[in-house]
Amino acid sequence: MSSAAESVPSPVQTQAGASAGHADAVDRILAVAYELFSHRGVRDVGVNELIERSGVAKATFYRHFPSKDSLVLAFLEQRDRQWTVDAIVSEARRRGTTPTEQLLAIFDVFGDWFLREDFEACSFINILLEMGPAHPLGQASIDYLARIRGHVQALAEEAGLARPEDFARSWHILMKGSIISATEGDMQANKRAQQMAAWLIEHHRS
């Protein structure tokens, strides 16, 4: 179940005392990986491009990440922190005052996100569909998607809605569907989903 966030080489405690001169190689690799994986997926990005863009030797790369897939796992964890938590959930909580407002604000945040010219869709969906649900990276993506549902479920409980888990699963259908529609070019997808989301809230009151 929670096999997603586990043994990925933590970029924090890199090198206990022997902190090398330049910016840590691990940090540079992770920054480049985030940029490339989030916009182009996994298979389209090769190890050679990753090391060239991060100015790192191949041996250094493989000292910190035993395989390309392990770097992808680290990217997914980073994506959960920077995108799911910081960019979406925290921002939506900030924009609303009541839990219900905060829930609906998710689709306002989506609206701003859809308009970015480097809109990259949801990496968890992308990688799940790219690798398939049986692949370890697909499994990890499923775990992180479940974490997103967990945030929604927490807000539903704060709002006192009935059957919070069912609510979160239906809500997530609206989130994912609107992201695909935005990828197709529908810039009003967030508004359409938000309208249906309001009806969903209404039917979960009581």
Place this chain on the structure above:
Amino acid sequence: MSSAAESVPSPVQTQAGASAGHADAVDRILAVAYELFSHRGVRDVGVNELIERSGVAKATFYRHFPSKDSLVLAFLEQRDRQWTVDAIVSEARRRGTTPTEQLLAIFDVFGDWFLREDFEACSFINILLEMGPAHPLGQASIDYLARIRGHVQALAEEAGLARPEDFARSWHILMKGSIISATEGDMQANKRAQQMAAWLIEHHRS
């Protein structure tokens, strides 16, 4: 807009008069391509595997399809016929008597489809996300997704619903979101989407 269904080598009128002895090579290639592309996407399937599985020489393959991408375009067209039209839309129309029932029956058909052990998700979404919306194959996928919306819009018009295009776009969000949820393993995703779909119909009456 409608650049999707165009110059793909039609498997019907292959060889006007010089019909070769065995089953047409084009038909075998297309059958194998449908099986492999629908379940594993584009990049995971190589030309060598395609020709081996269809018992065809490489030169024969490239005589009929100038590139791998052109075969993918032919697959997308076939997918539109066999899956969108025959398996989903026609089946949903068969299951319901009124246009409203036929619309809601889409999610009953989805329910049966989700339960298949070789459930392969939506090839148009898969390839759109795999190649990106800027790639020709991603563009073609967007076109075929628009055709799906066209079927929904037609049913909405038959049902006399208000703003049929907006209705179809919202409806499509539910279809796509439930497919992703099914890929994650939620076998009730069709029911959740169907409930929200009923509310959507309700709000488009008048």
Place this chain on the structure above:
DNA sequence: AACGAGTAAGACCGGTCTGTCTCTACCTCG
């Protein structure tokens, strides 16, 4: 001053990719 750890640079390996080309066999039509 000497050492060891970590680094950049890049050659290298075996394998895969799309796409081209050659060769031979067959079948049909004139």
Place this chain on the structure above:
DNA sequence: CGAGGTAGAGACAGACCGGTCTTACTCGTT
């Protein structure tokens, strides 16, 4: 019969893949 088109089989090219390994350099610590 013979020509032309289509077929299967497969070698080959050129690029790229993930991953291993060697070399030389730069540090901080002792």
